[in-house]
Amino acid sequence: MAPRNILFLMTDQHRADTLGSYGNALAATPVLDELAATGTRFDSWYTPTAICTPARASLLTGQAPFRHRVLANHERNVGYLEDITPGTFTFVEALREKRYNTGLVGKWHAGTEKNAADFGFDGPDLPGWHNPVDNEDYLGFLRERNLPPYAISDRIRGTLPNGGPGNLLAARLHQPVEATFEYYLATRTIELLERYAADVDRDGTPFFLELSFFGPHLPYIVPDEFFDMFDPADVELPKSVIETFEGKPPVQRNYSAHWTFDTMPIEVTRKLIAVYWGYVALIDQQIGRVMDALRRLGLVDDTAVFFTCDHGEFTGAHRLHDKGPAMYEDIYRTPGIVRVPGAPAGQVRGEFVSLVDATATILDIAGIDPSPAVDSRSLLPLVRGESPVWPEEIVCEFHGHHFPYPQRMLRERRYKLVVNPDSVNELYDLQVDPDELINVYAHPEMAEVRGRMMRRLYVALRERGDNFYHWMTTMYDVGDVDYDPTQSGLDETTYRSGERVG
Structure with a gap:
């Protein structure tokens, strides 16, 4: 019997080269590496656009950004639409019509006026682009467990062109792992998974459950164990750190100044990368808790598992941080892993695929016609080891940020x-x-x-x-x-x- 349940694991601003399965010999990502070893790893998985809200709206609708027209993050919007037009097809509403349970725990950021619940997702309402550590559900989680509140030190930031302090890039978090927002998200996901598992046992109701971390998006704010996990001396700097911007669009040099790269010693860049890897390790650990729950509940053989992100991150590459108006591989090529029970294990596919293709794949698994996801193509033939005719190119787009x-x-x-x-x-x-x-x-x-x-x-x-x-x-x-x-x-x-x- 084909799997019907779907567990969708998603991160934000995540470089492919932070994972062991993508070639990082120092990475501490055993859970995601095991998922790749038992599923299909895509080596040419791209985001349709390297910006959070448009990419997430594309996943939701199966449409390229130019088509759904939600083209910028609310926090830096410059006049574009901020919400999907009423009546636009979304995969979650299609799943609900198919009598699926649908849950999302974590980052939504696919619109402003409408939240995840408006589209049919169960789960806590967690708006914004970064860990909302003042969210009442999270604060209640801490109180119930007598855990300490959010507090940070050792802030890392540069100096802006106007002389002011730069954006916060990283900091040391003074909380135990059990109090982190990442642990909280995994806990809430496990709770919802247990609820959905009971429905599977009772009447066979299938589920789609998405765990969407706010990290490893900067600022990288993690406890001691992960802040100091990697020795900066062991970090190999990206070769593009020698970028001169010669013959490049001038906006890239301006963005480098905005992200204060040249105002910080190169040793700080090494530390930032080390902390970024530590943040990925923390997330991998929390994903492990969810995967353990999937096994404990007997759902592994009937659940397809996805792992991907909305886009990548520079972490010093091309003397940049975050993302922006530069279409480099660092922010457009991302990790993408899909495990479907019964499909070959340990595959590596080189075809050009997109985050948008996850939409049709979700629908295909659910037995729903994927054609309304007009810019999406099901990945199931690739996951099953077939050799379909496939495009030998990919088109991506960008519309602005700031x-x-x-x-x-x-x-x-x-x-x-x-x-x-x-x-x-x-x-x-x-x-x-x-x-x-x-x-x-x-x-x-x-x-x-x-x-x-x-x-x-x-x-x-x-x-x-x-x-x-x-x-x-x-x-x-x-x-x-x-x-x-x-x-x-x-x-x-x-x-x-x-x-x-x-």
């Missing part, structure tokens, strides 16, 4: 093209420059690759209905077009039936 900043990216196996309307475009040869340090867009020898990829991106955007292509029509060689790119509707001598006649 300020509007539209970008589109086409990623092939070897090359990546980024179109930046306000600035220089970018082209990277990832075979010879995996760290994306050298922008070869203007190099004469790249003319064929540049032209081919520009034309392919143009066609892909038109096929999707992403109007970004209009800018490309007039600015670049995109090949023959079958419409009047001026959109005037007046110059009938210029275009007729797609052919230039004047």
Whole structure:
């Protein structure tokens, strides 16, 4: 019998290279590594956009960001929609119609006026982008267990261009692990899992349960055990820490100043990475508690398990922190693991897949038509070891954070093209420059690759209905077009039936 239950494990701002299963020899991630060893690890899993709310709205709807139009985080919104338009398809409402129990414990951040409960999720209401340590349910959790409140020291931050203190990047948390927000989230998830397991036993009601951690998003605030888990001397800095921004869009240098990279010694960068790895280890430990509960409740053989995140994190790569208007692998390529009972174990798939594809996969597992998730494709054929026809490229997008900043990216196996309307475009040869340090867009020898990829991106955007292509029509060689790119509707001598006649 195919599995019907779904446990969806999600983190926020999580680099793929923090996991042992993705090649980090120092990582303390035995639980997620075991999930990869017993399931399918995707090596080319991408976010549709490296920003929290739009990515999460894409997971919810199965739509690319340009289509659902929730394009920025509430906290830094610059005029975009803040909630999914009423009537938009969501996978959770489809599951509810199929008589699923549906729960979400942790970060929602997929809208502002509407919370997770408005879409049919059980679980505590936990708004915002960071651990809401003043949330009443969490405070009650601490009181019930006589645990100490949130308190921090050893803050790490740089100096802003205007001379003010930079964003908090990390701090030492003066609470035992049992009092951390991560432990609280895992506990509430286990409680809901036990409730759902009782329904499975009573009448076979299936469930979808998502545990969504707020971390390892910065600031990395963890107890001593994890703050000091890794020796900074053992941390290998990302090679792109030598970034010069030469030939790159100037906004990247500005973002580096915003994140105060050059105002902190390189030893601080090593410590930040070490604490970030410690934060990942804390989360892995708490996921382990949930996986233990899944086994204890006898649900392993009938439950598909996902692990992924909304997007990545720089942690010093390209002299940046957080995320922003730079479409580097550090924030677009993320971990993605799927375990489906009965499917081959220990697979590694290299196909280009997306967080958006998780939507159709969830629906497919539930026996629901995935076609309303219009930009999503079920991963089940890949998880089952099949060899379906699959795209050899992926398109990603960005719309701004702090300020509007539209970008589109086409990623092939070897090359990546980024179109930046306000600035220089970018082209990277990832075979010879995996760290994306050298922008070869203007190099004469790249003319064929540049032209081919520009034309392919143009066609892909038109096929999707992403109007970004209009800018490309007039600015670049995109090949023959079958419409009047001026959109005037007046110059009938210029275009007729797609052919230039004047």
